[in-house]
Amino acid sequence: MNESAISIKDVALDYPRKKKGVGLLREFITGRFKKIPRKDRWFRALNGINLDIKKGEVVGIMGPNGSGKSTLLRVIAGIYAPDEGLVEVEGRITLLAGIGTGFNQDLTGRENIKLTGSIFGFDSKSINDMEEGIIDFSGIREFIDDPIRTYSAGMRARLGFAIISNLEPDILLLDEVMSVGDYEFRKKSRARIDELVQGDATVVIVSHSKSIMMSMCDKVYGLHNGEIVTDGEPESAFEFYESEKE
């Protein structure tokens, strides 16, 4: 159990301040375009992050809004490449954040299961094997052959969670997802996460809920202004988080 699943070494990541550069050309034409220094255009979203997460560990990350929690998960998932440092991840990794998984609106639920499966690198045979389980779990069998655009937000969330959790990831990244769907589905998804946690999956959870952290995590880190400020002891992370709330 001593092998690393996720190894993050001296990682730093810059993020643009102004996300959408929609006005760029207009500014250029109206002559208001000026060269803005790099430090005004970018900010350090993550700085000097060092983390070593072992296989099978369940790690929580807490911090105030804007501290870089979601960004850190995206770096682990490979979505953002670090500007400095090195990220190494071993095993199949899935990130579950909010609702939906980038569904195609015009395809049916079933076709989206196949598409998502292939995005995560499964071949057709193993996707077919998983399909029935996913449909059962989502609880929306009667609508599975309808296009996604006819689904309600709750139905999309159910399907999204059903697919991701059934892909049997080696590493599961959860970003504030315990509050999806109705009460019944929430209970079901919580049970499913518990199952994955109890299995050999490595799990990283971002949440504001102390009770989730306490009941599930082996280690909890506090994140502040893009830096890890506590040593992994759940108690010290809670202490830090409480003090931030003031």
Next chain:
Amino acid sequence: MGVSENKVLRRDGKLPFFSAPVKIMQNLYNYRQLLKHFIGRDLKVRYHNSILGYGWSVLEPLALTVTFYILFAILSDSEDPYRPITILLGILAWSLFAKTFSNGTTCIQRNSSLIQRVYFPREIFLFSKSGYNMFHFILSLLVIIPLLINYDLMPTQQIILLPIALIMILMLGTGLAFFTSILQTKARDVEHIVTIGLRISFYLSPVFYPLEMITGGRIPEQYAEAYLIVNPMATYITMIRSAFTGAPLDIPTINLVITFATTIAIFWMGAIYFMRKERKAVKFI
């Protein structure tokens, strides 16, 4: 189980340079299953959710062909024995290029929700659009068969020009989209610029008229050569026409070499640019 089992995902600050196109080809091979899925998805969406389905992919070029045919019958006195074929092939080849370029331009920005949820090489989006447009072109090309029978044209060895031109058009469109797809994430104006640029070059390229109308003695020879150099599509459209009509390709070899070299250079430089800028660009979507 899946293909990526036990894979190690390694991301660091290093950027590929000259190896970029090689790296892209490796990624395409490793993710071929996904590429197939994306292309299949686009074809399915295009053909399944409309009443006419496949009909649409031939109806538009056919309608345009008829329009330009009538226009030319009235306005021009040039004698082109295969005019409907000339026009139809021009329109099909042009839309292959235009769609590859414009779909490629927007594909990174349009897929933002997917990009922010899972990592796989982002060039897959570009190439899935190129692949989709290639299939679309081949399917639309089937309407040429009744015309060929009508004009009693049998394929000659000139048909070899078709696959060459097809590959070159795809390389040109994708190569340009390597640049614009990145720029599009930072300024949404780029897609409009591309649209306008494509519209202008539609008229400046021999799409609904033969190349001879530009190079055939109406302008000085040195201008004709310059025209062929700055407009690679003129060469590729003419190649596709020769492939079917069997007419000899009336373009100097030196111009062919220059055009091919430019296209390959655009693709190569685009690949380097894309691989170096892609990770920064995804932060803007």
